[in-house]
Amino acid sequence: MSAAGNPRVERVEAAGQAPARVGESPVWRVAEQALYWVDIPAQKIVRLRLDSGERSEWLLPEKVACIAFDRRGSVLAGCETGLFAVALNEASADAATQAVRGNEPVKVTGRKLAAPVFACADMRFNDGRCDRQGRFWSGTMVQDMAAANPAGALYRFDAHGVLSAPVVDGLITQNGLGWSPDGTTMYLSDSHPSRRKIWAFDYDVETGEPRNRRVFADLNHYVGRPDGAAVDADGCYWICANDAGQLLRFTPHGKLDRQIAVPATKPAMCAFGGRNLDTLFVTSIRPAAGASEHDGHVFAVHPGASGLPEPEFAGEL
Template identity: 70%
Template sequence: MSVVSQPSVERIDVGYAPATVGESPVWRAQEDALYWVDIPAQRIVRQRVALGLRTEWVLPEKVACFAFGCNGGLVAGLETGLFAVALPEPATADGKTPAYARKLAAPQFRVPGTRFNDGRCDRQGRFWSGTMVQDMAAANPAGALFCLDTQGRLSAPVVDQLIVQNGLAWSPDGTTMYLSDSHPQRRLIWAFDYDTETGTPSRRRVFADLHDYAGRPDGAAVDADGCYWICANDAGAVLRFTPQGVLDRRIDLPAVKPAMCAFGGRDLGTLFITSIRPATGATEHDGHVFAVRPGVRGLPEPEYAGVL
C-alpha cells in the first residue's frame, strides 16, 4: 500500500441527530446538495452542504437505496420492492414530510423479513439493487441481485446466494461491475465483466478478500481513475483498490462503521461517507456523515433512464 498522508475528515451534519443506519449518499449537483437515507427511520435526507440547510422526507417502509430519474422523481429500494418516489416541496427538517411512493416491481421473496439493500444505476441507466434477510445473525444466503431495466421490467435473480448484498459500482467505461457481500462469513468483493449493451454481468471472480485487510466491505464508489473505494465497516476506514485489486489507500474515520461513500461537491473532489450507529459503545461521531478531500475526483452518479 502506498504511503499517502491522512487527509482531514470533516463532519458535515453537526447539530443534527445521528442516523441509525446512514446509507446511499447521492450528490445532486443542480441543488448543490447531498442526499442519503436512514434505513430504519424510513427517511430520505437532503443537506445543502455549503449552507448547512437540511430537509427530510418519511417513506411508508424502510428505504435502503435510491437513484434519481432522468425525467424527475426517484427509484428506490424499499422493504417490499422497488418504488417510484416523489419528494414534495417544501419539506421540513423534522422528518414528518411524507414522500409519495408507488410500487414499480417486486420479486418473490423466499424468506420472510427480506428487504432491498444496496443499489444504484449502471452507466446506461438501469437500476440494480440486491436483497438481504434482515436478521443478519441467521446468515441466510437468500439474498439476490436484481435489475430494473429502462422499460420498467424486473429481472430474475442475476446473482443469488448472497447474505448481505453491497458494494455495487461500475468502472468509468461501464465494462466492469463490482459487488460485495458484507456478512462476517463472506467479506468478499467480486468483479464481473459487464456487457453494456445487454446489461449482463459475467466471469465473476474475487476482486478483494477483506479477511486479508480490515473490516467488512459495505457500500462503494469508483473514482475517475477507475479505482474502487469501499467502506470498511467495523474498521473505521475507507479503502481504495486499483482496478487490478491492489490496495493503495486507506483513510481512517472517526466512526467505526462507515456504510457507503459517494463523490460530490462542485468539482466531484469530495468523498462523502455515511455511517451506522452501533447498538452499544457508540461515540459522538457514529451515525453521522463525513466529508474528505482524497486528492482524486469522482464521476457523476448515473440516473435511471426509465419512466417513473
C-alpha cells in the first residue's frame, strides 16, 4: 500500500469563513467551474468559485444533506422531509449582493418532488448522487445515530419523477454511493460504528436495478468509518475514513492501495473537480468537542488520479 507520496493537502474556502458543522455532498459543477457543498444542520447550500474566491450561500427551510444538478442548473436536494427541486439561479441577483449585506445567506424555498414513507420519526435523507444514466439515488437514516436504528433505506428517483420503493433496506447510516466509470458496479456503505462496511453490487444500467450484493471492503479491518465516496477514472473507489482523518483508495478488486492523511479528523465526503478533474475536494465535520482549527473546512488534494464529471439528473426539475 502506498501513502501516495504525501501529496499536499490545502484548505480551499474563502478566507475568514466559519467552518461547517457537517460539511457534506461536494459537487464540482463543470459548467460553472465552481464547487458546491452543503452544511446539513445549518440548512445551507454553499458555492465557491475557486478562481475568484467568491463564496455564496443559500438557506433552505430544513436540513439539506445531498445535492445534484439537472442540465439547467436547478438543484435536486435530499432533505429532511423528502426530495426537493431548488432553483438557486433565481436567487443569483441576491447572491451577488451578499458581500454588501455582510454575506448573509439568501433564503430559498424548494418544491417537493417526492417523499418516502419514513419507517419512524426523526429521519432524513443522507448521502445521495446520480448514477451514470442520471437517476438520483439517496438513502434515509434516523438522525439519532446513538440509537443504531436500522430503519434506513436506499431509494431511486428517476427522470419521470417516480420515487422507488426501498431498493436496499436495513441501513443505519447510509453513505458511500458511487458507480464505476462504465456504470455497471454500484457502491454503498453504512458508516455507523457498528457496521463500517462497503458493499458492491452488479448494476443494470438499463433498469437501474442493483443485484448480487457483496462486501467490497470491511473498514473494521482498516481505519475509520466509511463515509462519502468518489470513483476515479480508473475505477478506483475513494472513501473518506471518518474519525481517522484519512482518505482511502480501493482498487476495483477491493484492495487498499492508497492512503492520504487530511488535517480534519472527520472527513465526510470527497469529489473530483478542478479544470482537469484532477483535484479531490474533501468536506469535513466539526466535532462538538475537541475540534481543531481545520475541522469543518473543505480541503483540496492532487492525488495523482483524475475523476469524471458528476452526472446530472436526467429529468427536468
